[in-house]
Amino acid sequence: MPQLDEVLSVTKTVEEKLMAKMEEVQAQIQCASTAKDTVAKIAEEFRTFRQLVYQMLGLLRNQIHECSKQVDAVETRHRRKALVINGIVEAEGEDCGKLILDLLNHKLSLGLEQSSIKSCHRLGGINKDHCRPILVHFNNIQTKASVWRLKTKLKGSPVSMKEFLTRCRQAVFGRHGNTLECGPVGLRTASSQSRLLMGSGTR
Template identity: 60%
Template structure:
């Protein structure tokens, strides 16, 4: 049975249990004797019913989480040949493939051809403030990795390369960078790698996995912010001595 089928089966079982239990409670109330006995029986049945509901909901949540993880894994595999290029100037009637090839070849010293790219187009709606990123799907994983390994050649420019992460993994990546810092987090083939404060390296693919790391390595004071603050204080002191 597939994961989705198991979730649907659990949902059906849960619904049937709810209806059966509620009907039983209703029948007991209608046929109950003295009020004192009625309250005691209803309270006891309610506690049992509540435990059943919490148990079934917990099972359903776990199955939904596992199903969502499997779907995310499938979507991630489908994006293995894709990269996003940011910072390429946008023109009204551009040839996106040609522009992208020219930039990648000139900046990274690669010999890519039109056959190296399978799909190439802008993402999102046009914006006059900044150029839209370009989604590039390569003809092979080898072509994609060739570009990915050469991305250091873009340092110092306005251009940037990043992986085409799923919405879930992009959220995980963003939270990881906020907690551990931008230089301590990177991705490869959709997997998020994190360098912890103690120098150990970890890989995560879900919010649950990231949550375990966040608990293990609580956030400490931002050293860069502290350094900026100290620099400001020093400059302020120097200005004060010049008066």
């Protein structure tokens, strides 16, 4: 990706400048006399060097931040047709696609066909203590949206669903609670876009 190449380029530039300046300061220290003007000069050089380091590290942090935002956006676009469904009992030799279709057609009354689901599988390793969630990729965003709108019909059952959010966006929900209302802050998702609704009504 171009953003990653840019980060690597900035990192290389930082390393080269740091090494050159460190060698220069080291040489001055080795040749320094006890004269006050020499000590003052070296001190000034070091302050300049330190300022350069801070500036370059700040630039690097900004580049990494922008790169992370780009990667998160790409991942979010890839996940926008997917949902994670929890609470479906797991059995050996099961057909996840059939399980999901049965759930959506009987519990949510959707009448979907097998072709509506692009892929479907359990997440994580087998655990005897609990059933693993199922990741469902739908063929189009409209089908995913139809399923998501009817999720409240699952209330009171052991089955629940959530957006397939990226780690960054999931962390936001982890901090505030994946609920519709959370004190002064409301949380919503729409097409995998996380929104924080503040008490003032701002987003």
